[in-house]
Amino acid sequence: MSTGLAKIPEHPARRRDRYQLKGKYKLFLIALPFLVLVFLFSYLPLYGWIYSLYNYFPAIPLSQSEFVGLRWFTMMFSNEVQRDEMMRVLRNTFAISSLGIVTSVFPVIFAILLQEIRSTKFKRLVQTFTTLPNFISWVLVYSFAFMMFAVDNGFVNNLLLRLGWIDTPLNILASDNHTWLAMTLWGVWKGLGWGAIMYIAAITGIDTELYEAARVDGAGRFKQIWHITVPGIIPTYFVLLILSIANFINNGLDQYFVFANAMNMSNIEVLDLYVYNIGMANSNFGFATAVSIMKSLVSLFLLFLANGMSKVVRGESII
Amino acid sequence: MLRPKKSLLILVLVCILTVFTTACNSGGNNAADSASPSPGQAGSEGQNNGDSQVITDWSKEPEVTLSVFSVLANYAGEQPGWFAKLVKDKFNIKLNIIQGSTDRVATQMASGDLGDLVVGMGGKNYTDSIKAGLLLDWTKDGLIDKYAPNMQKYAPQALEANRKQYGGGTSIYGIGNNVGSGDGPSEGATMTFGPYLRWDLYQELGSPKIQTLDDYLPVLKKMQELQPKSESGKKTYGFSLWSDWDGNFSTLAKVTAQFYGYAETDGFNTGDMILVKADEAKYQPILDEDSYYMKGLKFYFDANQMGLLDPDSLTQKFGDVSNKFKDGQVLFAQFPWLVNVYNTPDHTSDGKGFALVPFAEEQIYSNGFNPYGSGWLWSIGAKTKHPERVMAFLDWMYSPEGVAEGYHGPKGMSWDVDAEGKPALTELGLQTMYNPDTPIPDEYGGGVWSDGAGNFGKLNNGTIITSSINPETGEPYDFNLWTSTLTRNPDPVTKSWREAMGVLTDKEWFVKNNQVAIMKPFFNGQAPAEEPSDIKLKHSQVGKVIKEFSWKMMFAKDQAEFDSLKQDLLTKAKGLGYDDVIKWQLGQTESTVFTMYK
Numbered sequence: 001m002s003t004g005l006a007k008i009p010e011h012p013a014r015r016r017d018r019y020q021l022k023g024k025y026k027l028f029l030i031a032l033p034f035l036v037l038v039f040l041f042s043y044l045p046l047y048g049w050i051y052s053l054y055n056y057f058p059a060i061p062l063s064q065s066e067f068v069g070l071r072w073f074t075m076m077f078s079n080e081v082q083r084d085e086m087m088r089v090l091r092n093t094f095a096i097s098s099l100g101i102v103t104s105v106f107p108v109i110f111a112i113l114l115q116e117i118r119s120t121k122f123k124r125l126v127q128t129f130t131t132l133p134n135f136i137s138w139v140l141v142y143s144f145a146f147m148m149f150a151v152d153n154g155f156v157n158n159l160l161l162r163l164g165w166i167d168t169p170l171n172i173l174a175s176d177n178h179t180w181l182a183m184t185l186w187g188v189w190k191g192l193g194w195g196a197i198m199y200i201a202a203i204t205g206i207d208t209e210l211y212e213a214a215r216v217d218g219a220g221r222f223k224q225i226w227h228i229t230v231p232g233i234i235p236t237y238f239v240l241l242i243l244s245i246a247n248f249i250n251n252g253l254d255q256y257f258v259f260a261n262a263m264n265m266s267n268i269e270v271l272d273l274y275v276y277n278i279g280m281a282n283s284n285f286g287f288a289t290a291v292s293i294m295k296s297l298v299s300l301f302l303l304f305l306a307n308g309m310s311k312v313v314r315g316e317s318i319i
Numbered sequence: 320m321l322r323p324k325k326s327l328l329i330l331v332l333v334c335i336l337t338v339f340t341t342a343c344n345s346g347g348n349n350a351a352d353s354a355s356p357s358p359g360q361a362g363s364e365g366q367n368n369g370d371s372q373v374i375t376d377w378s379k380e381p382e383v384t385l386s387v388f389s390v391l392a393n394y395a396g397e398q399p400g401w402f403a404k405l406v407k408d409k410f411n412i413k414l415n416i417i418q419g420s421t422d423r424v425a426t427q428m429a430s431g432d433l434g435d436l437v438v439g440m441g442g443k444n445y446t447d448s449i450k451a452g453l454l455l456d457w458t459k460d461g462l463i464d465k466y467a468p469n470m471q472k473y474a475p476q477a478l479e480a481n482r483k484q485y486g487g488g489t490s491i492y493g494i495g496n497n498v499g500s501g502d503g504p505s506e507g508a509t510m511t512f513g514p515y516l517r518w519d520l521y522q523e524l525g526s527p528k529i530q531t532l533d534d535y536l537p538v539l540k541k542m543q544e545l546q547p548k549s550e551s552g553k554k555t556y557g558f559s560l561w562s563d564w565d566g567n568f569s570t571l572a573k574v575t576a577q578f579y580g581y582a583e584t585d586g587f588n589t590g591d592m593i594l595v596k597a598d599e600a601k602y603q604p605i606l607d608e609d610s611y612y613m614k615g616l617k618f619y620f621d622a623n624q625m626g627l628l629d630p631d632s633l634t635q636k637f638g639d640v641s642n643k644f645k646d647g648q649v650l651f652a653q654f655p656w657l658v659n660v661y662n663t664p665d666h667t668s669d670g671k672g673f674a675l676v677p678f679a680e681e682q683i684y685s686n687g688f689n690p691y692g693s694g695w696l697w698s699i700g701a702k703t704k705h706p707e708r709v710m711a712f713l714d715w716m717y718s719p720e721g722v723a724e725g726y727h728g729p730k731g732m733s734w735d736v737d738a739e740g741k742p743a744l745t746e747l748g749l750q751t752m753y754n755p756d757t758p759i760p761d762e763y764g765g766g767v768w769s770d771g772a773g774n775f776g777k778l779n780n781g782t783i784i785t786s787s788i789n790p791e792t793g794e795p796y797d798f799n800l801w802t803s804t805l806t807r808n809p810d811p812v813t814k815s816w817r818e819a820m821g822v823l824t825d826k827e828w829f830v831k832n833n834q835v836a837i838m839k840p841f842f843n844g845q846a847p848a849e850e851p852s853d854i855k856l857k858h859s860q861v862g863k864v865i866k867e868f869s870w871k872m873m874f875a876k877d878q879a880e881f882d883s884l885k886q887d888l889l890t891k892a893k894g895l896g897y898d899d900v901i902k903w904q905l906g907q908t909e910s911t912v913f914t915m916y917k
Binding site (some may be wrong): 059063152173261262 | 635
């Protein structure tokens with residue numbers, strides 16, 4: 001017994017040593033290509049931040065460009081109107097992103113409901129049709145929207161007029177009513193099926209014995225959903241939620257770019273679109289870089305905030 | 320056991336890395352050498368160069384593909400149709416067109432390679448490209464003397480201007496577009512602007528006299544009542560606008576200025592926030608109380624109040640508007656080229672079609688002939704492997720033959736000269752010029768007319784202005800101005816219009832009635848000044864606000880809302896630095912173009 005006791009702790013320790021010595025290089029080497037990629041695509045571009053300190057024009061090397069220091073940064077807040085502009089753009093960004101986060105439970109609900117459908121054929125059909133919009137580019141979505149909502153011979157207006165529900169056609173696309181909500185709904189329409197895939201996978205991963213046991217204990221369908229399915233996919237949901245909070249400020253460009261017009265510009269112009277309109281479309285690259293840097297800093301702050309909250313609320317963090 | 324495994328792993332990893340890095344490298348090389356021929360071909364042209372022997376027959380040289388970076392192109396990919404065949408036969412080159420939008424230009428410039436032929440680049444991008452050594456100096460190795468006899472003959476002042484403005488008096492980095500000399504408007508049969516009305520409906524109303532711009536509104540209202548539905552049964556509108564071409568303002572509202580002889584440019588500097596008179600030292604800041612831009616906004620606001628403005632104007636794209644014109648849904652056109660889709664032989668033979676209906680106060684803006692060339696320059700990329708061939712091709716486009724064939728197709732196909740050497744359209748030409756979908760015989764490249772048509776195919780830039788006289792025929796290049804075209808039996812719409820107006824063309828009417836303001840070319844041997852970076856940023860921010868509020872004002876519910884939006888626009892624009900932008904732009908105009916009037 002004494003020999004046995006002496007041996008047991010010794011053995012795993014030796015194995016751990018061997019493992020650490022021989023295996024770590026292998027693991028490192030396996031990870032290396034990806035580390036290289038991360039370095040190339042996530043860290044190397046940070047070098048580009050240097051452009052925010054120059055008055056840069058393409059083709060002219062930095063050494064010959066005018067050094068402007070922090071002028072682009074101060075310009076963002078230089079006077080009342082400029083500050084209002086920044087505030088407006090940030091407000092739009094935060095509002096649309098918040099709505100996006102609120103609606104992020106929709107795919108969860110949708111996935112659960114989808115799993116409850118008995119007929120496999122119908123389930124497949126629903127899933128295909130809801131996943132499809134994800135693959136349509138926003139440019140095409142806009143032409144579809146224009147066909148549907150145009151004042152002159154748009155489908156919706158024609159329908160409502162024929163039904164006698166309205167007297168004058170509605171100009172839905174050129175209106176500033178509920179722009180944030182409308183944009184969120186377009187986003188939900190496009191992303192619902194796609195977003196549900198991850199949760200469907202999570203549901204499939206739940207042990208069926210749990211359901212059987214619950215049924216034996218007399219749980220109905222709703223009880224099963226509430227006590228087994230929901231807790232089963234909550235971890236997945238939280239990971240995705242935290243990642244989406246880090247992406248809070250990057251709510252993309254293309255959707256808002258295609259739907260933007262003079263009427264809704266003041267409420268649709270999110271940060272990315274603003275950077276495009278001012279920076280790229282008018283080649284103010286230094287200014288655009290400065291705005292993007294501010295954006296990165298805010299993103300970083302939000303990520304740590306979400307992570308910290310997760311630690312407090314759930315006792316787990318992802319970083 | 321472990322060792323071989325490990326080394327295998329390392330080997331695999333090294334392979335992966337090599338693949339990654341070489342993929343990156345070869346990608347870079349490809350971009351730089353997209354036009355490079357096989358080594359053998361490079362050798363043959365290199366030899367020719369070494370012999371200092373001038374090549375005259377390019378069709379015997381090996382085939383190359385030139386990458387054409389066109390800022391003006393509306394097309395990407397290989398040039399199709401009869402123009403491709405023409406260029407292939409003459410120069411044995413294929414043209415691969417790269418479309419350059421504003422942001423694409425920046426990317427291409429940052430990559431350090433602008434391709435072989437650069438079309439339509441001007442302004443700051445052009446001067447920066449020269450500074451960064453991206454453009455070829457044509458005087459190097461006597462390139463211009465050997466391969467550009469036509470430019471030297473037909474556009475010598477344009478070359479000289481480039482030498483002084485951009486080449487420090489020695490080098491030549493390109494040549495301006497639309498070169499021409501002479502007096503009077505440089506436009507063709509039609510001017511650049513209108514207004515055009517549905518002539519049949521206007522006649523039916525008894526051709527009411529139109530004194531001011533606002534007089535169009537009641538007339539259009541009556542026309543709309545006369546024809547409430549289009550051919551496919553849709554509602555008709557007086558105006559249908561589009562916003563996808565807008566830069567720093569609503570383009571269609573700004574066209575109002577051109578009806579009064581003002582434009583957003585002084586013809587030399589790059590500013591667009593002051594409206595400048597074509598032929599006088601007069602100007603209006605764009606947001607001034609009584610500027611023609613504001614007048615334009617008010618005009619479309621009134622139109623909307625009367626139910627004449629298409630409510631989709633803001634959200635639709637140009638393509639949608641063009642379809643509405645085609646269907647007869649729109650009754651007023653700002654530009655002559657808008658109405659081509661409606662004025663088809665089918666419609667005009669029925670007496671239906673658009674025609675110019677000017678207003679008594681109108682003084683149309685016109686570009687005069689400019690021997691120095693305009694600002695959409697033609698230039699050659701510094702990294703080209705075929706400088707001689709690109710130069711020769713470009714020179715051909717500046718020759719009488721090149722201009723004539725580049726626009727109207729090879730001689731003998733859609734046009735030809737008669738016994739006296741005067742040009743006339745052939746049977747085929749009479750179809751192609753009025754129906755772009757006319758099939759083209761295979762010997763000329765096949766496809767349809769529109770495949771090859773345009774300003775030198777899909778390159779979309781001018782060389783010698785087409786209203787100038789072709790020395791080989793003694794008539795203008797533009798077929799619309801040929802005697803044979805003007806004397807041919809016109810369609811009923813044109814016939815009725817000519818009888819009513821007493822002239823043959825739009826241009827003739829404006830000139831005859833002295834209702835045209837012709838811009839004079841300005842040249843002081845210097846390039847236009849560059850906008851300082853802070854002004855540039857303010858400029859784009861102000862522009863964004865002007866564009867946004869302009870559309871809101873046009874669609875305002877009532878006069879009170881219109882006025883309050885106008886007030887908001889002024890407050891916001893001024894807060895973003897509107898006054899600084901105006902001050903800078905005005906300073907430039909006063910120190911250059913306005914000195915001509917002192």
